[in-house]
Amino acid sequence: MESDSNKIIDEVTRGDYKYGFVTEIETEFAPIGLCEDTIRYISDKKREPGFMLEFRLKAYRHWLTMKQPDWAHLSIDPINFQDIIFYAAPKKKKDLSSLDEVDPELLATFNKLGISLDEQKKLSGVAVDAVIDSVSVKTTFTETLAKYGIIFCSFSEAVQNHPDLVKQYMGSVVPYTDNYFAALNSAVFSDGSFCFIPKGVHCPVELSTYFRINAANTGQFERTLIVAEEGAYVSYMEGCTAPQRDENQLHAAIVEIVAMKDASVKYSTVQNWYPGDKNGVGGIYNFVTKRGICKGSNSKISWTQVETGSAITWKYPSCILMGDNSVGEFYSVAVTNNQQQADTGTKMMHLGKNTKSTIVSKGISAGKSQNSYRGLVRVSKNATNSRNYSQCDSLLLGSLCGAHTWPYIQVENKSSIVEHEATTSKISEDQLFYCQQRGIDMESAIGLIVNGYAKEVLRQLPMEFAVEAQKLLSISLEGSVG
Amino acid sequence: MLLSIQNLHASINGKEILKGVNLEVNKGEVHAIMGPNGTGKSTLASVIAGREVFDVTAGEILFKGTNLQKLSVEERAREGIFLGFQYPVEIPGVSITNFMRTAVNEIRKYKGLDPLSGGEFIRFMEERKKLVEITSNLTNRSVNEGFSGGEKKKNEIFQMAMLEPALAILDETDSGLDIDALRIVANGVNKLRRPDNAFVVITHYQRLLDYIIPDFVHVLFQGRIVKSGGKDLALELEEKGYDWIKKEQEA
Numbered sequence: 001m002e003s004d005s006n007k008i009i010d011e012v013t014r015g016d017y018k019y020g021f022v023t024e025i026e027t028e029f030a031p032i033g034l035c036e037d038t039i040r041y042i043s044d045k046k047r048e049p050g051f052m053l054e055f056r057l058k059a060y061r062h063w064l065t066m067k068q069p070d071w072a073h074l075s076i077d078p079i080n081f082q083d084i085i086f087y088a089a090p091k092k093k094k095d096l097s098s099l100d101e102v103d104p105e106l107l108a109t110f111n112k113l114g115i116s117l118d119e120q121k122k123l124s125g126v127a128v129d130a131v132i133d134s135v136s137v138k139t140t141f142t143e144t145l146a147k148y149g150i151i152f153c154s155f156s157e158a159v160q161n162h163p164d165l166v167k168q169y170m171g172s173v174v175p176y177t178d179n180y181f182a183a184l185n186s187a188v189f190s191d192g193s194f195c196f197i198p199k200g201v202h203c204p205v206e207l208s209t210y211f212r213i214n215a216a217n218t219g220q221f222e223r224t225l226i227v228a229e230e231g232a233y234v235s236y237m238e239g240c241t242a243p244q245r246d247e248n249q250l251h252a253a254i255v256e257i258v259a260m261k262d263a264s265v266k267y268s269t270v271q272n273w274y275p276g277d278k279n280g281v282g283g284i285y286n287f288v289t290k291r292g293i294c295k296g297s298n299s300k301i302s303w304t305q306v307e308t309g310s311a312i313t314w315k316y317p318s319c320i321l322m323g324d325n326s327v328g329e330f331y332s333v334a335v336t337n338n339q340q341q342a343d344t345g346t347k348m349m350h351l352g353k354n355t356k357s358t359i360v361s362k363g364i365s366a367g368k369s370q371n372s373y374r375g376l377v378r379v380s381k382n383a384t385n386s387r388n389y390s391q392c393d394s395l396l397l398g399s400l401c402g403a404h405t406w407p408y409i410q411v412e413n414k415s416s417i418v419e420h421e422a423t424t425s426k427i428s429e430d431q432l433f434y435c436q437q438r439g440i441d442m443e444s445a446i447g448l449i450v451n452g453y454a455k456e457v458l459r460q461l462p463m464e465f466a467v468e469a470q471k472l473l474s475i476s477l478e479g480s481v482g
Numbered sequence: 483m484l485l486s487i488q489n490l491h492a493s494i495n496g497k498e499i500l501k502g503v504n505l506e507v508n509k510g511e512v513h514a515i516m517g518p519n520g521t522g523k524s525t526l527a528s529v530i531a532g533r534e535v536f537d538v539t540a541g542e543i544l545f546k547g548t549n550l551q552k553l554s555v556e557e558r559a560r561e562g563i564f565l566g567f568q569y570p571v572e573i574p575g576v577s578i579t580n581f582m583r584t585a586v587n588e589i590r591k592y593k594g595l596d597p598l599s600g601g602e603f604i605r606f607m608e609e610r611k612k613l614v615e616i617t618s619n620l621t622n623r624s625v626n627e628g629f630s631g632g633e634k635k636k637n638e639i640f641q642m643a644m645l646e647p648a649l650a651i652l653d654e655t656d657s658g659l660d661i662d663a664l665r666i667v668a669n670g671v672n673k674l675r676r677p678d679n680a681f682v683v684i685t686h687y688q689r690l691l692d693y694i695i696p697d698f699v700h701v702l703f704q705g706r707i708v709k710s711g712g713k714d715l716a717l718e719l720e721e722k723g724y725d726w727i728k729k730e731q732e733a
Binding site for chain 1: 518529531533535554555556559564565568572573574575576580581582584585588589592641645661
């Protein structure tokens with residue numbers, strides 16, 4: 001393990017946002033703006049069955065009655081939904097049956113992002129679903145996984161090929177009425193990933209989706225649904241980048257996870273949407289609803305997130321601990337620099353008996369950024385003998401940034417134990433001098449110290465992701481201490 | 483000449499601490515700097531290392547002929563200046579292995595050398611650990627986190643062995659050590675002594691000098707080196723105490 005982490009440190013490089021390029025590709029767009037016709041257009045493009053259109057329209061009509069939430073510690077310029085394109089898809093000549101038919105420009109784009117869609121060239125066992133703008137362009141290893149009865153495909157394909165499963169689970173964890181952005185997503189979502197792990201199957205590879213926004217003035221609204229049947233296990237990873245643009249772009253996603261009895265789902269995110277420039281121009285608005293339900297007893301859902309990108313992040317991956325003895329975990333590193341704002345955290349809803357949750361949140365603020373942890377631990381009356389442990393640490397770099405912690409705790413029985421620890425610290429001049437005296441320059445020293453600070457969370461990530469995450473932490477903080 | 487300090491004046495927040503220090507160190511030499519508390523011993527070490535809180539108001543420090551004022555802290559380190567800290571700081575979550583690998587490779591890069599591979603680094607580290615009698619698990623722990631006083635000082639010696647500096651300044655590395663730790667620290671220094679490097683050992687007490695035999699002993703008092711001599715000077719100080727120096731200065 002030690003040499004692994006050395007390898008990681010070796011690969012720590014620094015630079016500005018590296019993924020800001022645009023791919024020149026023929027793209028098909030929905031008419032700009034949002035109305036019922038937009039939704040019909042999307043549903044029609046995707047040749048969806050009637051139940052999908054119905055679901056979308058119900059969500060849209062509900063959304064019209066809602067207001068954008070303003071309780072987060074975020075200052076958000078008004079979003080004009082009529083200025084956004086809700087569907088953009090790279091044009092394709094025919095249906096894809098092999099990699100040869102994927103547009104070489106798209107393959108090149110993903111190669112440039114470090115994502116190889118060529119199964120022959122893949123060294124490690126990771127199956128990838130690659131989503132660009134509104135559609136999935138390629139899912140790898142689908143056939144291999146099918147041998148285990150695992151379904152891993154784009155959401156659109158799932159709607160076509162497994163409509164019953166989609167109907168059964170879509171919206172069962174995050175209903176379209178849940179919140180403003182969930183309703184919006186439910187109305188206009190265009191693609192995403194679908195994973196179904198059948199009873200007793202331990203998924204042999206990491207499943208991952210790579211989201212890429214490419215087109216201008218476009219929002220990305222994807223939806224991921226993961227279902228783990230009794231005794232199943234899956235580790236799922238999500239990565240994302242976007243070009244560098246002067247206007248803000250909207251990303252509103254939904255992730256739903258269902259874990260049955262004895263099932264275990266590990267969900268890891270490295271979020272690196274374009275954060276905007278040093279003056280806060282441009283960047284992605286990232287409004288995401290992620291929630292998992294531990295439906296059966298002894299089930300487990302674990303969220304790990306490394307949040308370094310986006311101009312605004314509004315995101316609370318949560319667990320509903322319904323089954324007795326179920327376990328929820330949330331490990332988070334959120335980095336904000338320059339003018340970035342993040343309001344992120346989790347909700348742990350203890351409903352079953354002897355349920356356990358762990359929250360480890362590490363906020364790192366630099367520049368003029370604002371970084372908030374917001375979390376709710378709720379232990380219901382019937383969730384006897386439940387336990388929660390929360391640890392919220394904030395690290396400040398410089399004196400112009402802000403770190404905030406908003407923990408909410410509601411406990412309705414007397415046999416449960418809830419613990420909350422919080423710290424706020426700064427990188428000390430002594431630590432920097434010590435590193436520099438050993439020949440390490442200040443930028444590298446900050447990278448080293450920050451990675452050390454976040455180690456508890458980073459060690460939860462699958463290896464492939466840990467390397468990327470460590471690099472990102474250093475890069476994101478470049479120039480933050482002078 | 484490895485290190486040449488001429489008429490060095492340095493102050494912190496406008497308060498002058500060093501008031502004209504002169505010191506010359508050649509390769510192959512061990513110098514001991516002694517003196518009562520608060521006379522500028524640690525300040526001298528920090529100023530040589532380049533700590534920014536101190537202002538050099540007059541004089542100069544030449545290291546291998548280069549004026550150090552022009553070099554940053556890390557450049558001085560890469561040129562071969564090592565400071566063994568009196569109070570080594572904790573860096574949570576960063577293992578000593580990782581920390582040292584980063585440092586060793588940064589220094590190699592500066593010298594135009596390729597970085598050591600994982601295997602090469604581990605072999606080199608094991609060899610160095612043996613040399614300075616460090617047990618294996620220390621390097622897996624986070625830098626100085628939860629270390630005892632003795633472990634912290636041993637760790638400093640280990641890092642010195644890893645970085646192979648041309649000039650090592652040990653700032654009261656003996657303070658707070660029991661006799662076993664003291665012996666390990668002293669043995670480390672003795673094993674690393676070579677004709678092409680030098681040590682400046684800052685100490686309050688004579689006892690470290692029973693183990694590390696210095697070529698020169700200097701007494702720093704009120705910001706100046708007021709007395710220099712051979713190793714016998716340390717014994718004389720031990721016997722007569724610093725009052726002797728004070729009286730001499732007042733006279």
